[in-house]
Amino acid sequence: MKYGIMINEGPYQHQAADTAFNFVQAALDAGHEIFRIFFYHDGVNNGTRLTTPPQDDRNVITRWSKLAEDKNIDMVICVAAAQRRGIVDEGEKDRNKKDADNIAPGFRISGLGQLIEAGIQADRLLVFGD
Amino acid sequence: MKYGIMINEGPYQHQAADTAFNFVQAALDAGHEIFRIFFYHDGVNNGTRLTTPPQDDRNVITRWSKLAEDKNIDMVICVAAAQRRGIVDEGEKDRNKKDADNIAPGFRISGLGQLIEAGIQADRLLVFGD
Amino acid sequence: MSILHTINKSPFEKDSFQTCLRYAKAGSSILLIEDAVYAAREGTDVSDAVKAAIQDKSVFVLLPDLDARGLNSNLINGVQSVDYAGFVKLTTENDTVQSWL
Amino acid sequence: MSILHTINKSPFEKDSFQTCLRYAKAGSSILLIEDAVYAAREGTDVSDAVKAAIQDKSVFVLLPDLDARGLNSNLINGVQSVDYAGFVKLTTENDTVQSWL
């Protein structure tokens, strides 16, 4: 089965990103396909590489990056939501004349159409949020 | 009267940062003093300079930076909350071996003791959150 | 010592409103801000609770938040509107502020 | 078409739980996750509502979330525990998933 996943909250503040991660892991373990993970609202904050969480806690960001690399998963951050919240890749950095970017490996920034497309292409679309 | 202000939510997702800003403006207009604004939980996300909000909307971040400069207000971001969420100044960048920082002008990163001190020194401590 | 209670959540969505009413003593003040301003309207499922609170407490509503939500009419009798300057004044007139989030 | 409803909010804190019960049709499935797992316990103010739901719907609870909260005992009879693999299985057995946040 093909899944689309939408994540609406940032790391640590809400459990949504943790639950989504555990669900995605279990879906992959069961042999399913993850068509796309779409990060919206504060969910875009899952895609910053600048975090340094306590060493005795999970690292939400690097966990996503590793998953994307290991399983070749498409992880998309909504551009409009990212601009409001300061998640920037190299293209956005140049476009908006910022002096730094902060996107984590495995994430890409794109439009809301990617969410709709996930709804169309996937067999199931699940929302994790607050 | 001397105020301490605590802000627990990031920009745009919740109104907390907007209400706090409007309150602080009104307090200053009435001749009161803002001893410190302390950003905790997702509130630390108010302190990134990488945002590019829509041009027809308010810019929560630059509004804070301008206020800090114009009125010389102490705006403190909690270091532990910032590390979890990826808000980084130059010192944190070096300490945690990051390749970029993203803190906005007028903010500084420090410990939770700054919140307690605000509670002790201020006549009123107000919490804005979710 | 007098307490100013603020509530910023809709009374229909979260328990903050009910808990604030449980804790606000006679003589204290309650200020409805953000999504809590919906509680200031007449004819809702919570308007009786607000009217009961007005009997022995002062209930205020933040006008800018009410205007934003398009519902600045048909308010419960006795709910007093304030702007941000009024919000600041309330914090000076009370000894502490408790934020029900 | 069958719907899997998920709820992730405490029934005491937010209205998501009550609204989900209002919308879940007979024959549908409800999965309690995150802070909603508290609704799975016997003897709470909402346990009667959960028992009523079990009469014509399937009610599940995410065991890892229950364990995390230290309350994996005294569950309402008929509430079925699942792990993340079971959560995934429920999404395959139903046609759509509605997240009550």
Add this chain to the structure above:
Amino acid sequence: MSDEMLNEEGNVQRTKKFMYVNRKAPYGTVYALESLEVVLIGAAFEQDVSVAFIDDGVYQLTKGQNTTDIGMKNFSPTYAALGDYEVTKIYVEKESLEKRGLTVDDLQHLVWEDEDEDYAEKDSIKVVSAEELGQIFADQDIMLNF
């Protein structure tokens, strides 16, 4: 392409039914605004789109919103554009209105032009009971709750 479209591999694919469910008040949180952005973008994809407003979501549609004094963007005029984007099925839950002391007259009057009937202006908002809306939900392919 009325209810079919080509997918990535060029195969014919059935149009899907998308339902956007709004449960949160505007301004206190950003969900209302960012949900509206999804609906508008989604409208370009030629799917079967519906929007529902229940619980505090009904507050999104109130008339006369004026955000000048809170310094936030007033996005409520955008709802009136939904008809132009061919988003014409807008459901408002009756019980949620009643609980809040509201009637449909407190809400914006949203319309769309029916090109099959010489562009006759028709109401977009349907006030429905939770029971009726639940039946409509049961018929959807994609449920997006905000």
Add this chain to the structure above:
Amino acid sequence: MSDEMLNEEGNVQRTKKFMYVNRKAPYGTVYALESLEVVLIGAAFEQDVSVAFIDDGVYQLTKGQNTTDIGMKNFSPTYAALGDYEVTKIYVEKESLEKRGLTVDDLQHLVWEDEDEDYAEKDSIKVVSAEELGQIFADQDIMLNF
């Protein structure tokens, strides 16, 4: 310095009463964890500290929390350290427990050692009614709600 301290200008300043009010369940959101971090840091400041658990906040203190299968850090053992930080006034609201079908036996047994009584071990948790807790709130200088 029992209830006085020097402020920045070197003047004697009264110790303030800080009340931390916890209303949210653990793990679903971070407030419980980050609130605990504030209380622990605040304990070093020689103020008069109290902590209250009401509404879903009472769930923070449940015994036997095991987060292995959700992959989050279990911070519940830290509550047992509050006594060592001289945080000894912990109030739990009776009505909130009852509504959730809980008794004090479902919660961790938190204690502190009273050095004035030869380090006798005493209970930190007091179960109080909302009425009683409201009186305690009325006596505070700083209220921090989480």
